[in-house]
Amino acid sequence: MSAHQKIIADFVSNRIEFVTSVPCKQLAGVIDQLGETPEIHHVPCNKEDEGMGLCAGAFMGGKRAAILMQNTALGVTLNTLATLTQFYRLPLPMLISYRGEVGEPVACQVEMALHTKALLAQLHIPTYHFHKPDDLAELDRILKHTFMCNKPVAILTDASFWKGVNA
Amino acid sequence: MTRFDILKAIAPLIRDHLVVCNIGSPSQELHMLDDQDSNFYMLGTMGLSSSIGLGLALVQDKIVVSIDGDGSVLTNLGTLPTIANNVADNFVLLVIDNGSYGSTGDQPTYAGQKTSLTALARASGCETVVECPAVEITDVLQTALGSGKMTVIICKCSSGNATVPVITMDPVVIRDRFMKAVKRV
Numbered sequence: 001m002s003a004h005q006k007i008i009a010d011f012v013s014n015r016i017e018f019v020t021s022v023p024c025k026q027l028a029g030v031i032d033q034l035g036e037t038p039e040i041h042h043v044p045c046n047k048e049d050e051g052m053g054l055c056a057g058a059f060m061g062g063k064r065a066a067i068l069m070q071n072t073a074l075g076v077t078l079n080t081l082a083t084l085t086q087f088y089r090l091p092l093p094m095l096i097s098y099r100g101e102v103g104e105p106v107a108c109q110v111e112m113a114l115h116t117k118a119l120l121a122q123l124h125i126p127t128y129h130f131h132k133p134d135d136l137a138e139l140d141r142i143l144k145h146t147f148m149c150n151k152p153v154a155i156l157t158d159a160s161f162w163k164g165v166n167a
Numbered sequence: 168m169t170r171f172d173i174l175k176a177i178a179p180l181i182r183d184h185l186v187v188c189n190i191g192s193p194s195q196e197l198h199m200l201d202d203q204d205s206n207f208y209m210l211g212t213m214g215l216s217s218s219i220g221l222g223l224a225l226v227q228d229k230i231v232v233s234i235d236g237d238g239s240v241l242t243n244l245g246t247l248p249t250i251a252n253n254v255a256d257n258f259v260l261l262v263i264d265n266g267s268y269g270s271t272g273d274q275p276t277y278a279g280q281k282t283s284l285t286a287l288a289r290a291s292g293c294e295t296v297v298e299c300p301a302v303e304i305t306d307v308l309q310t311a312l313g314s315g316k317m318t319v320i321i322c323k324c325s326s327g328n329a330t331v332p333v334i335t336m337d338p339v340v341i342r343d344r345f346m347k348a349v350k351r352v
Contacts, residue, residue, distance in 0.1 A: 018226055041225065043253050045218075046245025053215030054249070057187070057222025057231075060207065060346050065222070083211025084219075088342045 003165035004029040014143040018058035020051035021068035024097035103159030133164035168301035171329040187220040191270025204344035214243030224258035237278035251292030267326035
């Protein structure tokens with residue numbers, strides 16, 4: 001099973017039935033896998049805060065929801081995370097492409113990488129960082145944790161992780 | 168007619184449906200006029216009424232009415248292509264277009280000037296888009312609710328807000344009773 005398949009299999013086994021996404025090169029394989037997963041309704045969105053609104057609606061409609069996004073978009077979601085997802089206590093796994101870490105070819109991506117963990121910590125968002133391929137083994141338990149505590153939870157996946165799992 | 172007059176006119180039509188209501192004055196006015204556990208009041212997050220409503224409509228069969236405003240749609244314009252390309256025939260987006268940011272002191276929006284939200288919705292690919300003056304809203308909404316087609320309504324009206332209290336209900340209570348209303352047969 002590829003890492004992409006394992007991620008989506010963990011989503012399915014945790015009864016996530018609605019996923020929205022804004023693409024990132026590092027997440028391309030996961031997004032492709034969504035298209036081959038009939039258990040999950042994939043609705044691409046145009047901006048990440050919009051996507052969190054879709055997820056809030058889907059969750060209140062009875063379906064567990066998740067978002068795939070890039071860390072560079074974290075800034076545009078801060079108000080939504082605080083006043084919708086957290087204020088109404090909605091669970092939301094955020095599978096985040098963590099651009100700007102070691103292995104990053106684009107200098108500008110480092111700028112938001114520097115702020116990513118600080119912003120997540122400021123918002124008291126439980127944050128997990130996948131750096132080595134073996135880290136993926138924890139995803140299933142992180143998802144269970146998310147739906148146990150009804151919080152947005154960040155799973156940062158960096159270039160070393162993706163290089164390792166795609167090797 | 169103002170937003171308040173529109174909400175008063177449509178309250179009997181939306182009472183038995185799931186309603187997602189825009190932040191600020193719209194939610195406060197609806198809450199005062201006709202509070203229902205099937206109303207989801209947005210206490211924050213300007214712009215996401217249509218997104219929350221679409222997400223809800225896509226995952227279950229009950230009719231969902233999102234009450235939005237022109238300023239809020241302008242702040243989340245990406246919602247229109249998402250709605251157009253993910254058709255939920257149990258979804259009605261009602262944009263009360265008073266050409267102003269009502270909750271913040273009636274500053275003018277671009278929708279009250281050169282920009283047409285109706286044209287934007289159509290250009291985004293929304294198939295059933297109806298623009299109407301406020302006096303026609305009950306007929307237009309009734310038709311939309313009975314049509315079985317996803318509909319975007321742009322209802323043009325005057326600006327102005329009723330003097331109503333803020334909503335003090337806890338967000339978790341709003342969410343909990345709304346989710347119970349979603350599940351109710």
